[in-house]
Structure formats: C-alpha cells, structure tokens
Amino acid sequence: MSRVVCDSFFYVIEKKQHYRLKTGLLFANLLRSEKIQLNDYINGLKEVLPQADDLKIDIPKIWDCLAELLVDVICEEVLPLRELHSCCHVLIEQKQADKLLAPLFKLMVSRKGPMFLSSIWKQSNLRVEDFVSDNVTAGFIQDNQLEFLVGGKIKMSFEEMQEALCKVISTSSEIDSISNWISSNIEGQLKENTFIRALATAITIVSLDNKSKLSLSKLTAFQKLITLYVDNDSNKEMQYLYAIQTLINKMEHPQGLLLQICNCLYDMGVISEESFLAWEKDEDPAEQAGKGVALKQLTSFFTQLKENDEDEEDEGSASGN
Known part of the structure; x- marks a missing residue:
C-alpha cells in the first residue's frame, strides 16, 4: 500500500493542479475510512519527499505540486503535523523543508483560515525551528506571514x-x-x-x-x-x-x-x-x-x-x- 501512495504521487505530479488536488482528497478519504493505514501512507511519502530536490530540475514548481497533494490530508486531520515532520527528515537535513512548508501552509490558510493552522500547530507541539534552520526562521515567518505560529495575533481577511x-x-x-x-x-x-x-x-x-x-x-x-x-x-x-x-x-x-x-x-x-x-x-x-x-x-x-x-x-x- 505504501507503493500505491508513492506511485500515485509520481503519476500525477506533472499533471494539472486539478488531478493533484483530487488525488490528495482521495488519500484523505482513504485514510479516514482506514482503507489505507497511516503508516503505509507515511512510508509512501517518505519515498517521495527525498526525491523532490532532484525533481525540481524537470518540475520547477515541485514544492507547489507536493503541497497540493498534501493539503487535504492535513486539513482533514488524517495526517498530523508531527507525522509530517517525521516524513520531512531528509528535507530538513537538506535544508529544503521550508520550501515545502511555505506553499503548504499558504494553501491551508486559504482553505481553512489561519485559526485552523494555528490550532493544529499548537496541538503538534512543534516549533518552526524543527523544520527550518535557526538563521532563516525569522525570514521564513515574516515572508509567509506566519507570525501567529510564534505567538503573534492572527490577521484575518x-x-x-x-x-x-x-x-x-x-x-x-x-x-x-x-x-x-x-x-x-x-x-x-x-x-x-x-x-x-x-x-x-x-x-x-x-x-x-x-x-x-x-x-x-x-x-x-x-x-x-x-x-x-x-x-x-x-x-x-x-x-x-x-x-x-x-x-x-x-x-x-x-x-x-x-x-x-x-x-x-x-x-x-x-x-x-x-x-x-x-x-x-x-x-x-x-x-x-x-x-x-x-x-x-x-x-x-x-x-x-x-x-x-x-x-x-x-x-x-x-x-x-
């Protein structure tokens, strides 16, 4: 089943946005209904994410594409942020995790608002520094208007x-x-x-x-x-x-x-x-x-x-x- 996840991601990664979003929603539904176990999904994701840096040569918007595949499983709360963190181990080592988080958090805020992201972020007990190097944390937060993740007030539209x-x-x-x-x-x-x-x-x-x-x-x-x-x-x-x-x-x-x-x-x-x-x-x-x-x-x-x-x-x- 983890191979199904991995192959599905690669099958739609270069297709239109519509297919990526639908695929992400499909996996959110499969996880919720337990047709796919969370561990299988995580193992499949761990096969995909380490290859992202190499794929950017042929797919310049690889990080946006991955964010589109992930947004629904996060928003539907079937993939906890702490589990996403474990999947990003290689990206964190490569100092690439911020490139995935930026478009993913942007989509999440657009989909469900900053209050939702703030809530699940607090529940995860994660820090921005767990994903992003200390020397670029401040810039990452400011550039992506994520001050509310570090105690700032939420600015709502x-x-x-x-x-x-x-x-x-x-x-x-x-x-x-x-x-x-x-x-x-x-x-x-x-x-x-x-x-x-x-x-x-x-x-x-x-x-x-x-x-x-x-x-x-x-x-x-x-x-x-x-x-x-x-x-x-x-x-x-x-x-x-x-x-x-x-x-x-x-x-x-x-x-x-x-x-x-x-x-x-x-x-x-x-x-x-x-x-x-x-x-x-x-x-x-x-x-x-x-x-x-x-x-x-x-x-x-x-x-x-x-x-x-x-x-x-x-x-x-x-x-x-």
Whole structure:
C-alpha cells in the first residue's frame, strides 16, 4: 500500500493542479475510512519527499505540486503535523523543508483560515525551528506571514472573519461567550472597519430563515451584541449599513428583506436616525454598488424618518411658543 501512495504521487505530479488536488482528497478519504493505514501512507511519502530536490530540475514548481497533494490530508486531520515532520527528515537535513512548508501552509490558510493552522500547530507541539534552520526562521515567518505560529495575533481577511463569526454566533447564544471569543481571536482588528462589517454580515446571515427571509426574533436577540461593538459610534453605524448594503446586493435584493432589516435595527435603537440619513446621502464612489436599488426599496422607510423629524420640529416649535 505504501507503493500505491508513492506511485500515485509520481503519476500525477506533472499533471494539472486539478488531478493533484483530487488525488490528495482521495488519500484523505482513504485514510479516514482506514482503507489505507497511516503508516503505509507515511512510508509512501517518505519515498517521495527525498526525491523532490532532484525533481525540481524537470518540475520547477515541485514544492507547489507536493503541497497540493498534501493539503487535504492535513486539513482533514488524517495526517498530523508531527507525522509530517517525521516524513520531512531528509528535507530538513537538506535544508529544503521550508520550501515545502511555505506553499503548504499558504494553501491551508486559504482553505481553512489561519485559526485552523494555528490550532493544529499548537496541538503538534512543534516549533518552526524543527523544520527550518535557526538563521532563516525569522525570514521564513515574516515572508509567509506566519507570525501567529510564534505567538503573534492572527490577521484575518474579511471573508475569514465573517465565516468564523458566523460559526461562533450561530452556535452560542451567550453574549459573554461570543465576546470572549472575539477578544481572543480578533483583538488586534477590533478597531478596523473590517471587523464591524464582518460582524454585521455574520449577524444578518445567521438571522435569516431559508436564506432570504428575516427572522425578527433572531435579529432582535443580537441587540446587545450589536450595541456592544457599535456603541453609538457614527462611523461604526455607517460601516454596519455598508455591510448590509453589500450583502443584500450579493443576494440580488430579495423583495422586502432590506426594509425589514432596517426597520428592526431602527426599532432596536442600534443604528441612529442620523446614521441612516447620512448613509442615504453618502456618495462615496467605493460604496455605491447596489445603493440605488437599496434606496428604492427603502423609500417608505426614509419617508417615515423624515416625517418623524418634521413632527419633532413642529412639537419643538409649539413648546417654544
């Protein structure tokens, strides 16, 4: 069976990326279902990796190719990182292990996010120095943005942050639990617009039933969470509205959904009247995607807001007289 692993790698190593990724996924499934034993897979891999340096003459992107074959068995957690380390013994001696780790970790982060890599790295009790020479460790970490492996904060993209927040807030109804997770994982990005937009998007997605129908009870349940992070800050309130505008535009403007969301946010008092009106008038070129359609759907909403303003001004004038 170890020969099957070895021959399969060499069979697809020069083919298109699609075949390498499918082969990697095949072995992940075979290992999970125990059709192939982990020791057999490891022995096959130990036959392949020592030949990588010689193969780079004919296959300049050999390290990327190997990373594509390995990413699924790591991401599916059927090949522990410590076992990968044992397979890389010859590469470590040749000071080539960093050339495999760089594209492999890049694929892993792209596939499952930095939090996943950070988690399994901690579980392995490995150090970067176990793979990479001390004199190049710092450069390897910096060049590949892997600071989080040595205690640095994880820097997440909008998509990674949104996906992670969706998972957290959909599985926990406790505000303290959610805020503790946010403090532990996104602390360094709390002041960035990306965080508020990701939070707004995640809350809205989790508050939907059947993907396009709003559950008022679900959205209302997030009132304290929204208030905690928006905190009557006009810029954050605007970012929240930008995020909803972007999401609704991606959803191709389901009839009545945006109006329901805005009515609920206004009734909860988490987005002020001033911020809604500022968003309506905003002409930032970078924020115009879907804006026209959104405003048409909110005609009655803004009409009501302005009538409320006029009523308050009339009452103020009457009391003054």
